[in-house]
Amino acid sequence: MDEERSISLVQFIVNEGLVPSPDEEEKRKNVILKLKEIVLTWIKKVAWQRRFPKEQIAATCATILTYGSYGLGVHGSESDIDALCVGPLFATMAEDFFIVLHNMLKSRPEVSEIHCVKDAKVPLIRFEFDGISIDLPYAQLKVSSVPENVDVLNPYFLRDVNETSWKSLSGVRANKRILQLVPNLENFQSMLRCVKLWAKRRGVYGNLLGFLGGVHLAILAASVCQKYPNASLNSLIMNFFQTFAFWPWPTPVILQDRILPTAGDAIETRSLMPIQLPCSPYEYCHSNVTRSTFRRIRAEFLRGHYRTRDLLKPDFDWGSVFEHFPYPKEYTRFVKIYLSASDQDDLGDWVGWVKSRFLSLLVKLEEVQGLCDPNPIEHVDIDVTEPNVVFYWGLNPSKSSFTDIRHVEEDFMKNLKNGYQGSAGGMGLSILQASQLPKSALLDTGIGKGTKACWKILDYNLRRTPTYSQHLPHYFVGYVATDREPEYPSAGG
Template identity: 30%
Template sequence: MADQMQFQRPHPAHLPQNNSNNNTNRPQHPTRYNNNNNNNRTRRKGKYQNGPRQQHHRSQSPPTGPPTSLETTLRELACYDDANESRRRNALDVLEKILYQWSIDLLRADNHNNPWQRPRVAVITFGSYRLGVHRPSSDLDVLALSPPHCTRADFFLSLVDRLDHDQRVTDLHPIPTAYTPVIKFVLQGIQIDLLFARVENANKLFQYQQSQPSLLLRDDEEPIPRNPRIEYSIDNSDLVGQDEAGVRSINGSRVSQCMLSLVPDVNTFRLTLRAVKAWADIHGVQSNVLGFLGGINWAILVARVAMDNPEADAPQLLLLFFKTYSQWKWPEPVTLGEICTEPPPGVMPMAAWNPQVNPRDGLHLMPIITPVFPSMNSSYNIGIPQLRRIQDEMIRAAYALEHARSPGDCTALFRDGGFFRRHSNYLQVNIRARNAEDFLHWFRLCESKMRLLIACLETPEVHAWPFAKFFDRRFGTTHESYFFIALRFAEGVETVDLRYSTSEFLHKINSWEGRKEGMDLSIARVSANDLPSFVLGRATHNKKSNNHNSNNNSSSSNHHNNHHHNNNNNHNYHQQRNKPTINVGLCPRMVPEGGPMSPTKRAKLN
């Protein structure tokens, strides 16, 4: 339990460090930096820098043989999206036609001859859909790889205007100033995040399209073909001439393509990744926005273990996954091969993750490095509370699998983990608005700032234990969402004043110019006995997942919790014996319900 307790200390210097005398329990994988453009990378772990070979995209191909017990469990948890598969394929086809017509119109405006004979925009998927692990709630991540005559300015002007006038498109939200510029919208009920990049040489793009059957000749009412999509294969030549935004936009597809080429068994990788993501969602440790891990992070972690254990099946990989990362000596980075710091020939230099050059990279707590140039830390926003929560849940998961009733039985991973029974004190954050449209905008703003609140709560006297899930409620026309952060306190602390810890967060919220009357946020301290009933035994419920009631498993979960946390009550940070007075009565709340709007108005907490 000594290693486990280290993750409860409040300063990065106190987190587990590399220990050369204690690395025998996990695969050895030294960090490698590639600074040589002439390296031919004959080893499989390093071949990605020149781009994996072109291959058929198999994301939608079903695994061979009858479903395993693990797959059956995941289907019961709604981790598959078979029912909406044709809708997603149809949305991709419609999007391809929209982009084709947009490209043709740009050529016509420039008086090009025979615009129909020019290469069209390639629609390339990435993320969970490309990896074949998407759920019903998953967005569809798409790259529009365009010929040279299309520009990013056209993308955010004429294409956005075209989408805005298309009756099939709703919730259009272009974000041209984002770190990776994106157009967000819903097309025929499918949420799409569309990125843009254009190639300098269109010959490869044209050859790819000549080899594919044209969807432009198929009527929208025709049934969707069941054969797998064949994706455009990106290589280093597609990076030539790209600016930094273009490289970042392309790299989502490159990373997905790379991982599918590196893992020894794609179907085993997919099944394991689905299970890990389901576990993370149930136990409240999955959310990039809240400073936890997201899809790309979990995928790289699973791919690393799969590459190190090519003969393991999915249940074996799950056990190895949790044993490996529950003992990982962060901040040692997880990589899939060489860290790519030098650009391929003809590609502009870009800053890559390299703590030897950039001291700020050395401050990252949980580096999970992307396998293509420029190698980046995909988990740069992980904070101390989030790392503590992830590591704690991984230790519990490893214990549960090692003590399963039978080898390969993974059902314990998907039970309610008892987060709302393990702590005595919580902060409850309520986000509310008077109608659905206002709530959507208000919720997005508050969610984007929640990581700041979590970080501010972390002090030498207080440790924050956030649960990465929102619980949605509706009362008439009022929409409300609840978020919870458990609190533990240093031994000897008698009074905790959270006014300063919450002030910066509330200032950011209050400063938002888009706030309307009825948009409200409140923060209150609640004890374990006063938690709302909808969080107890229903920790898998949120706006993006199905309800999964685990009350029947509470006794076994409590037994495991007691085994795991017997030493926690004797540690410097307590959740049971030490019950200090928590001063949140003077902590400011946003706006009193029903009161007039004022950016500076405050009210006391209830």
């Protein structure tokens, strides 16, 4: 029965389109190769700007390292690529990465939808390359040249790196360590594909909304693989749900590591679900889990356990484990979050910014409602002509007296306007009964390809200040947008 269920689960993964075709795989590999070529050209250009000797320019290198779902080998046909640009000490983020490399990418015919995301915890350039979405942060190492196969776990390369570079490197380092620590890579990858699909279908995926992100799920899955190194795929899934349905949170989840010491109780984490990064005994995955989302995640672990625990169940169907969460049946009242902008480009920026601030709204709603379920599914109000995105979050059914949401809306709008550098879009909150939900929200279709959380920092409709190299007089590197009068720096200034 165990073997049959494992085989049927593999077939389920294929039927759901979770495994990309060979052509899609080849396309992604070519994109990474082209990016590496661009980055190599970029770093030699930067070295030339610094007036380095010819021999040093020829020898200097920078590289691209992949991480996230692509780096772990669990990406699907719709997945984006998380790629890290790693450069040497002379290549700065502010000038060389966000201006020189940005402009080189922007000039390429394969590149579209390029944005600089400077205000994120990990600043990055986001763009599409041959139709594939790329997130590209930057890490600056204190070396004169970065080898193509740089070992980001080697302390030599990590010495004295700044905090931003350290954060950018943590995803790559965590990925690499996870791949080293799992006993059976193929089983881990199949299991993680299933776990991610389950989290998305059940509405508990997405760190911005207080749920589990990709790195959280990868470490949870890896810990189960370590505990049951010879288990079948079916047994791994069963043990995954059983383990975390009854996990004694806030005891942290820590991967077994023969090299690194465990942090023990000495490290205090304020997270409700602490999960330690496998590349350091003192670092934990950034978590936004709140009281509401903690309760939802635990309920879904328990549901998964009850659905999979009976190995001899005659009519077992994997589809029942991965059913979409039925929001309209679970909640009688919803808060409607309506976001709008003047055009589609501005909407993408605005929605990305609002989503990055969703946690403050969730915490506020918890204060007045006790519990709130932030449904990640994005809808569009087709009765409105302006570009829009709508969210419907489930509200605590026991607090039906809450109807006045104006003070919550005012409070959240103040938060949104604080620091946003584009033209702010519209935002409105209202309370709906389940019977008032539009038909599109009644269909449990799950998460589609949502709007990426991004926003433009450079607005080329504003005044643009030309920027010159700090190291090569009269060498023009690009424009920076400003809403002030242009200040033209002196050559080399």
